[in-house]
Amino acid sequence: MxxxxxxxxxxxxxxxxxxxxxxxxxxxxxxxxxxxxxxxxxxxxxxxxxxxxxxxxxxxxxxxxxxxxxxxxxxxxxxxxxxxxxxxxxxxxxxxxxxxxxxxxxxxxxxxxxxxxxxxxxxxxxxxxxxxxxxxxxxxxxxxxxxxxxxxxxxxxxxxxxxxxxxxxxxxxxxxxxxxxxxxxxxxxxxxxxxxxxxxxxxxxxxxxxxxxxxxxxxxxxxxxxxxxxxxxxxxxxxxxxxxxxxxxxxxxxxxxxxxxxxxxxxxxxxxxxxxxxxKAWLGGKLRMKGSVTVDAGAAAALARGSSLLAAGVKAVEGSFLRGDAIAVLGPDGAVVARGLSEYDAAECAALMGHPSTEHEALLGYAPRSALIHRDQLVML
Structure with missing residues (x-):
């Protein structure tokens, strides 16, 4: 109805x-x-x-x-x-x-x-x-x-x-x-x-x-x-x-x-x-974010199509957050385009940003996760 x-x-x-x-x-x-x-x-x-x-x-x-x-x-x-x-x-x-x-x-x-x-x-x-x-x-x-x-x-x-x-x-x-x-x-x-x-x-x-x-x-x-x-x-x-x-x-x-x-x-x-x-309604309605990541235009477009957020499209990381914390995703113009639960803590996100998935294991020292924010844990605004 x-x-x-x-x-x-x-x-x-x-x-x-x-x-x-x-x-x-x-x-x-x-x-x-x-x-x-x-x-x-x-x-x-x-x-x-x-x-x-x-x-x-x-x-x-x-x-x-x-x-x-x-x-x-x-x-x-x-x-x-x-x-x-x-x-x-x-x-x-x-x-x-x-x-x-x-x-x-x-x-x-x-x-x-x-x-x-x-x-x-x-x-x-x-x-x-x-x-x-x-x-x-x-x-x-x-x-x-x-x-x-x-x-x-x-x-x-x-x-x-x-x-x-x-x-x-x-x-x-x-x-x-x-x-x-x-x-x-x-x-x-x-x-x-x-x-x-x-x-x-x-x-x-x-x-x-x-x-x-x-x-x-x-x-x-x-x-x-x-x-x-x-x-x-x-x-x-x-x-x-x-x-x-x-x-x-x-x-x-x-x-x-x-x-x-x-x-x-x-x-x-x-x-x-x-x-x-x-x-996703609960996540989108949250009023407090623990941090944020800024993405490039290509990543923003991919999110709009329903994709997960990959570290390669991240340009900046702000805040002090842990894995599982809610963070905001900012577009190239600084506007919030999405919210999601991070698969990594802030320091790991900073280390991975801009790098393709093939390089993540070498950077982290362990097998990487599939995305920085999985699409099932992300809501577009």
Whole structure:
């Protein structure tokens, strides 16, 4: 099945599993208190989705904002990393309790899941998240997910729940991700400018699409902006998952936006080979690379045809990485063209680069592997 219209997100046949992301500015008012009336209506929509046969996973922001008010922290708890961690520790209890209470009113069980970047970057931990979410959904629970901001640091954190929602969608095998935002979609320029036009459907996030994005969150509460939403759309697309941005501000926002088909839908590209797609989607969605290799035009063209990366086409090696680490592949112009798991560590890559395979055994002192990055461990971007 292919999702190419917003109303399909409420069709259990087309979208059997849906991830809904709720931003801080929607869930928490300017007074630092939860917007209970709005959230009550959203939970009713989630309950309706469950009643028509859809699995629903919620990715909910708001813990830092809620905790900041309770602790009396300035700048909504985002004045420093220490403030954010302290606010999250307090706010997460309030946030989980709020979701549990409102879902229980519909006979639904909330399950809190706190994740860090490493939980989804490490393959084994990623598969554990997949298994846990599958078990919870099979048992009829509604997972409510947030980044574990109490322990996450600047170096090991998503930083926004847009990308987290896309990665959760991958791990859960979702059909679509729905981002409830304080804007009703992607515009061809800053939506505050006269003549700005909303783009209803995007087929492929190109450099031209990225150029339309603005980086900041208009609310001042959230940590993401349109740039993070486009990154989320790319992550989702690699897994064959549709992603939509809608205006979350109205009451019953899902019905309001999808009924009027007002928002932006990012359609995933066609992918083949489900098993390969699952692993490559995880690899393509990784946010941290341990290093990079730069390749010449011939190697870049060979990769585009589905070949493995051979050391002969490598012109430069950067970073400190080991065999099995994820690295970026840069084209001649410095743009990232692929990501893959290296068959060698950085020092070995540096020794082999530019040399044909026939010379590798003499250079290494042992029988070489078939490629620097095998095509089964490589994803084109």
């Amino acid at each position: 292919s999702i190419d219209r917003l109303p399909q997100l409420t069709d259990a046949a087309e979208t059997p599993r849906l991830v809904i992301k709720v931003g801080s500015a929607l869930l928490v008012g300017k007074d630092g208190e939860p917007r209970r009336a709005w959230l009550t209506l959203l939970v009713a929509e989630i309950a309706a989705a469950r009643a028509r046969g859809q699995d629903v996973i919620v990715v909910s922001s708001g813990a830092i904002a809620l905790g900041a008010r309770k602790l009396g922290l300035a700048r909504g708890g985002r004045g420093s990393l220490a403030d954010a961690q302290a606010a999250a520790a307090v706010g997460q209890i309030a946030l989980a309790g709020l979701w549990a209470e409102l879902l229980a009113a519909h006979g639904l069980i909330a399950a809190q899941v706190l994740l860090t970047l490493e939980d989804l970057e490490d393959r084994r931990r990623y598969l554990n998240v997949t298994a846990t979410l599958g078990t919870l959904l099979a048992a009829g629970a509604v997972p409510v997910i947030n980044e574990n901001d109490t322990v996450a640091t600047e170096e090991i954190r998503f930083g926004d729940n847009d990308r987290l929602a896309a990665r959760v969608g991958q791990a859960a095998g979702a059909s679509a991700v729905l981002l409830l935002s304080d804007i009703d979609g992607l515009y061809d320029r800053d939506p505050r400018l006269e003549g700005a036009v909303r783009i209803p459907v995007v087929r492929g996030v190109t450099p031209e699409i990225h150029a339309m994005a603005t980086g900041g969150s208009s609310s001042g509460l959230g940590s993401g902006g349109m740039t993070s939403k486009l990154q989320a759309a790319e992550i989702a697309g690699l897994a064959g998952i549709a992603l939509a941005i809608i205006d979350g501000r109205p009451e019953s926002p899902i019905a309001a936006a999808l009924g009027a088909e007002r928002g932006t839908l990012f359609c995933p590209p066609a992918r083949s080979g489900r098993k390969a797609r699952a692993r």
